[in-house]
Amino acid sequence: MAILVDKNSKVLVQGITGTAGQFHTKRMIEYGTQIVGGTSPGKGGEIVEGVPVYDTVEFAVDATGADISVIFLPAQFVREAAIEAIWAGIKHVVVIPEHIPIFDMMAIRKEAKRYGTIVLGGNTPGIISPGQANLGIMPDIAFKRGKIGTVSRSGSITYYVADTLTRSGYGETTCVGLGGDPVLGSTFDDILMLFEKDPETEAVVMCGEIGGVYEEIAKDTISRMKKPVICMIGGVFAPPGKRMGHAGAIVEGNMGTAKTKLKALEDAGAHPAKTFLEIPRILEAEGIKPAY
Amino acid sequence: MRLFEYEAKQLFANNKIPVTQGVLCSTPAEVRNAVLNFEGKGVLKVQILSGGRGKAGGIKKVESPEQAVDVAEDLFGSTVKGFPVERILVDPLLNIRREYYLGVTIDRARYRIVFIGSPTGGVDIEEFAKKNPDKVFKESFEIDENMYGFQSYGLGLQLKFRKERLKQASAIISGLYRTFKQYDCKLAEIIPLVETEEGELIAADARISLDDDALFRHPDLVKMGIEKRHEEGEMTPREKLARENGIPYLDLDGNIGMFPGGAGFGIMGIDFINYYGGKPANFMDSGGGPTPERLAKMLELLDDNPAVKAIFGARFGGISRCDDFAKGVIMFLKNHGLSKPMVMRMTGNQWEEGVRLFEEAKAESPELFQDIEAHGIETPIEDIARRAVELAAEEAR
Numbered sequence: 001m002a003i004l005v006d007k008n009s010k011v012l013v014q015g016i017t018g019t020a021g022q023f024h025t026k027r028m029i030e031y032g033t034q035i036v037g038g039t040s041p042g043k044g045g046e047i048v049e050g051v052p053v054y055d056t057v058e059f060a061v062d063a064t065g066a067d068i069s070v071i072f073l074p075a076q077f078v079r080e081a082a083i084e085a086i087w088a089g090i091k092h093v094v095v096i097p098e099h100i101p102i103f104d105m106m107a108i109r110k111e112a113k114r115y116g117t118i119v120l121g122g123n124t125p126g127i128i129s130p131g132q133a134n135l136g137i138m139p140d141i142a143f144k145r146g147k148i149g150t151v152s153r154s155g156s157i158t159y160y161v162a163d164t165l166t167r168s169g170y171g172e173t174t175c176v177g178l179g180g181d182p183v184l185g186s187t188f189d190d191i192l193m194l195f196e197k198d199p200e201t202e203a204v205v206m207c208g209e210i211g212g213v214y215e216e217i218a219k220d221t222i223s224r225m226k227k228p229v230i231c232m233i234g235g236v237f238a239p240p241g242k243r244m245g246h247a248g249a250i251v252e253g254n255m256g257t258a259k260t261k262l263k264a265l266e267d268a269g270a271h272p273a274k275t276f277l278e279i280p281r282i283l284e285a286e287g288i289k290p291a292y
Numbered sequence: 293m294r295l296f297e298y299e300a301k302q303l304f305a306n307n308k309i310p311v312t313q314g315v316l317c318s319t320p321a322e323v324r325n326a327v328l329n330f331e332g333k334g335v336l337k338v339q340i341l342s343g344g345r346g347k348a349g350g351i352k353k354v355e356s357p358e359q360a361v362d363v364a365e366d367l368f369g370s371t372v373k374g375f376p377v378e379r380i381l382v383d384p385l386l387n388i389r390r391e392y393y394l395g396v397t398i399d400r401a402r403y404r405i406v407f408i409g410s411p412t413g414g415v416d417i418e419e420f421a422k423k424n425p426d427k428v429f430k431e432s433f434e435i436d437e438n439m440y441g442f443q444s445y446g447l448g449l450q451l452k453f454r455k456e457r458l459k460q461a462s463a464i465i466s467g468l469y470r471t472f473k474q475y476d477c478k479l480a481e482i483i484p485l486v487e488t489e490e491g492e493l494i495a496a497d498a499r500i501s502l503d504d505d506a507l508f509r510h511p512d513l514v515k516m517g518i519e520k521r522h523e524e525g526e527m528t529p530r531e532k533l534a535r536e537n538g539i540p541y542l543d544l545d546g547n548i549g550m551f552p553g554g555a556g557f558g559i560m561g562i563d564f565i566n567y568y569g570g571k572p573a574n575f576m577d578s579g580g581g582p583t584p585e586r587l588a589k590m591l592e593l594l595d596d597n598p599a600v601k602a603i604f605g606a607r608f609g610g611i612s613r614c615d616d617f618a619k620g621v622i623m624f625l626k627n628h629g630l631s632k633p634m635v636m637r638m639t640g641n642q643w644e645e646g647v648r649l650f651e652e653a654k655a656e657s658p659e660l661f662q663d664i665e666a667h668g669i670e671t672p673i674e675d676i677a678r679r680a681v682e683l684a685a686e687e688a689r
Contacts, residue, residue, distance in 0.1 A: 027641075076508055098580075101506035102398060103476055106435035109403050125610050137611045139640035141669060154556020156579060159608040159640060160673055167672075180555065183400055209559050213401045234560035238575070239542070246417045247395035247408050247479055274567055275674050 002129035002174040003149065003194040003201070004092055004118065005068060009133055012057065012066035012090065013038040014073060014081045016048050020096075021072035024137055025049045028070075031134040036064035057081075057088040068092040070126065070135050078122065079104035082185075086117045094135050095121030098181060105183045112185060119185030124177035125155035130162075136177065146171015146291035148283070149195035151188060152207035153178050153214070157234065160276050161205050168280035169290030173201040178214070187214045189221035196225045202288050203228040205279055206270070208261055210235030213252055215261040219268035228286045230279055231270040233261045293504045296339045298381050299518060300498035303475060307467040309482070310460075311495045314383040323364035324357050326382035332356050335383045336363055340375035341521070343499065348373045353385065386496060391484035392451060393417045394465060396472040404432040407439070407469060409451045413484030439469040453493075460493050475513065476506035530574075530597060537589045539576065546571025548684045549594030549603040551636070554579025557606060564674065565604065570681030573600045581611045587620025592628050602633045602683035606673060609640025618646035622653045625660040632663065633683045637676045639669035 005011075011028070015021040016038025026049050029035050037052050037060040044055035054060035057069065069085045071078060075097050085093045086108070093112070100122035112119045120127060126136015131145035142159045144166040152158040155177060162175050176191050178184050188206055195204045206229060208215035215233065222229050236258040255261075262272055271282045280290075295303070301311040315326035316339070327334045338350035345351050350372035354360040360382075367377050391413035399406045410428045412420050421428045429450045431443060444466040445458065453461035464485065472480040479501040486496045504520055507513065527535065534541030540555070544562070548570050552561040555577040562572045574597075578590050594600050607617040617638060624630070638646050647668065654661045667676060 075505060099505040101476060101509075102478065102503045103435060103473075103506065106398070106403050110435055137641070139609055139643075141639060141643065142608070152556070154554060154560075155610045156554040156557040156608050157560060159610060160557065163608070163639070163669065164672070183398070183403070187401075207556075209556060217401045232560070234556060234563060236563045237566040237572075238559055238562060239544070246393070246421075246483065247397035247406070247481055249418050251397055251399050251406055251408070252401075275564060277672055277674050 001198050001200045002132060003191075003198050004129075004174060004176065005127055005133045005135055006129050007032065007034065007132040009068050010034055010036045010064060010066045011133070011135060012036065012060050012064070012069040012085075013051070014057065014069050014071045014085065016040055016051065016053055016072070017043050017046070018072055022048055024072060025051060028134055031140055033133040033135060036066050057084045057090065061088045061090065066090065068094070068135070070094045070096060072096055075099045075101070075122070079107055082108045082119060083111050086111045086115050091117060093117060093119045093185070094126050095119065095124060095179065095185060096126060096136055098123035100181055102183045105181065105185060109185055118190065120177060121179035121185055122181040124179035125158060127174065127176050129174045130172050138175070138177070142166060143175065144171045147173060147200060147202045147288070149173050149198065149201040149204045150175040150207070151178060151191045151195070151204065152176075153180055153209055154207065154234070155180070157207045157232070161207060161232075161279065164276040164279055165205070169292050170280060170283060170288070171291045173198060182212060184214065188218035192218060192221050192225060192229070196227055201227065203230065203283055203286065205230045205232070207232045207234070209233060210238055210258050210261070211256055213255045216255045216264040219264045222265065222268040222270050228283075228288070229270040230273050230282050231262070231265045232273050233258045233265075293502045293507070293521060294341045295500045295502065295518065296341065297337060297498055298339060299516065300500040301495065302516065303471055303500060304467065304482070304495055304498055307471045307474070309464050309467040309471070309495055310493060311498065312383045312386070314381045317364070317380050317382055318378065320361045320364040320368065323380055323382055324361050327354060327357050327360040330382070330384040333385045334360065335385060336360065336367065337381045337383060338367055338372050338377045339379040339381055340372055340377065342373045342375060345372060350377070383496070386486050386494065387489035388486050389489050390487040392487070393481075393483055394468055394485055395479070395481040395483070396469055396477070397479045399432060402432065404434060405472065406430055406432045407447065407465070409447055409465070411452045417483065439466050441466065444469070454487075457487065457491065457493055464493060464495075471500075475500070475510060476503045477501065478503050530593060534593055538586065539590055539593065541593065542575040544572050544574055546573045547599055547601040547688060548572050548680050549597065549600035550574050550576050551578055551590060551594060551603055551605040552576060553606050553608055553612065557608070561604065561606065561677065564677040565681060568678045568681045570684055573597060579612050581613070582616070582620070584616050584619035584623050587617060588624040588627065591621065591624040595628065595631055600632060601687035602635070602680050604677060604680035605634055605636030606676065607636075607638045607640065609638075609642055609646070613642040614638050614640055614646030615642040615649060618649040622649060625653070629660070630663050632687065633665075634663060635665040635667070635676055635679045635683060637667040637671055637673055643668065
């Protein structure tokens, strides 16, 4: 199994007629992803990369049974597009563009909670279940089907971690990009619980970085998990950043530095890795055997 | 994106929050005139994009026009918290009876808007909040919720505003919340809200931070001259140059030039270099799909830095494709040339094309590539980091 997406997922591309939408639709299809349709208001009836285009998500869902969507649209259209998808019954929405206004992502999150939808991003490289489906912009070369789940705030870190798992024989079940924007559609704990329930996933690598609170608030979930969690936090040597005023300090308190994140995660039982190469060593020490 | 105090006050005034009627001045003569209009007294406040102005000497009380000129002459041309002082806001002196703190921000963990108020204001609100959590009142809201009158009135009661001021306090509280929502703020603070001896409530200082990413839907702010701006204090010449070229860049104090790919590995790469005993000369985000021209500019920036002894290059192509990366590196080698050793690794989307471009260019002019050690997916990135540390150490010797 895998989480969120597999070879049976029926994928819709919102913004399929744009340059990025078209380019990555082709790549995703080549990987074997089941792209069943795209949307672009006013362009219903066209065909892009062999895929039918619909005017609205609702039409696309009716015609194709699409259950997951990837958004390739400029940031200012993402709120509309994501909520349209959520209301049309799409189960997972992947927001590739970056710089989504914070209020927009909060509105999307609210609708997603109401309908039980999982939204990833903004600024996510996407999600891949190796050998089954690749949604977004991730480079195929890093991934191979195996037994470790990964979840990360950064695209490049996702690739490096998967590359290391692939080369050490562990491979991946699913790699999830949470996204790099300051407010995200999903948090680490949302995704960690899915990996905990996935029978094929034997351990999870979570990668965060300085800033924000998403790593710290994952600690309760991690302490409830039976599967080993390996954590990496970027920014141990980063110069101190800016704080969000007094109100930010009062709300977020002692969170946001590499130190506070590592401490929260280690206290919850996660195993810290400093470099990518330490990950397979920790897996081995945890008694997990390579997949191939 | 932070606003100047006078800008923030303008936005508050738009939502009927009483603010001090200060005068924005650019010369000591203007400061003198402003003070004369306030019966010879006032508060001079430097307008910079930073908090903590008072403690840094950027806020001064003056008792006479002559003193105002002296103080203004000292302030203009000085730097406060790294910012050159170009403008001073002259506020009338208030007879302060009491100071409150009011703020609105986002609770990212819970995805809610949070209103925070305290009956003790002032710059030490954070310390106060830590020691007296029971005296700091919070109320949180869903993103699409408005603050009802009974809620702002209730907050006013909790904050112990005097009975005859409650109605006004309630209007200020809801006005602050409205301002926050109206302009896509990340933070809006009145710090402090002053109750004067005369019994008036007035915002003495104001702080607003906007969501840069939402500025596109606020043409009214752009009309006010509020556009994307840089919030750092002093920038190094290289940071300025990087900024002019749209390159996210910070100078650090080491000797390894970092050309790392996206921001995620830009941050973690700094850790790796440190783990292997090296010191990065910079932070850079070279991801996000830059054009070959911009990539070439990034390398020039590193190569021109005399502190840099070796360059660490990494590209794991996702949205930033390897063919563009190779084009950028080749453009740099041809037009500028590499004057220090560089070790790099390239893999990811379009890596085959990237490798082909390199081989073609190398066959044409091998001398351009003599200082480059190029690797692909077979070499772990850790080895590249370790090698960069070695190269820098050799060069420094």
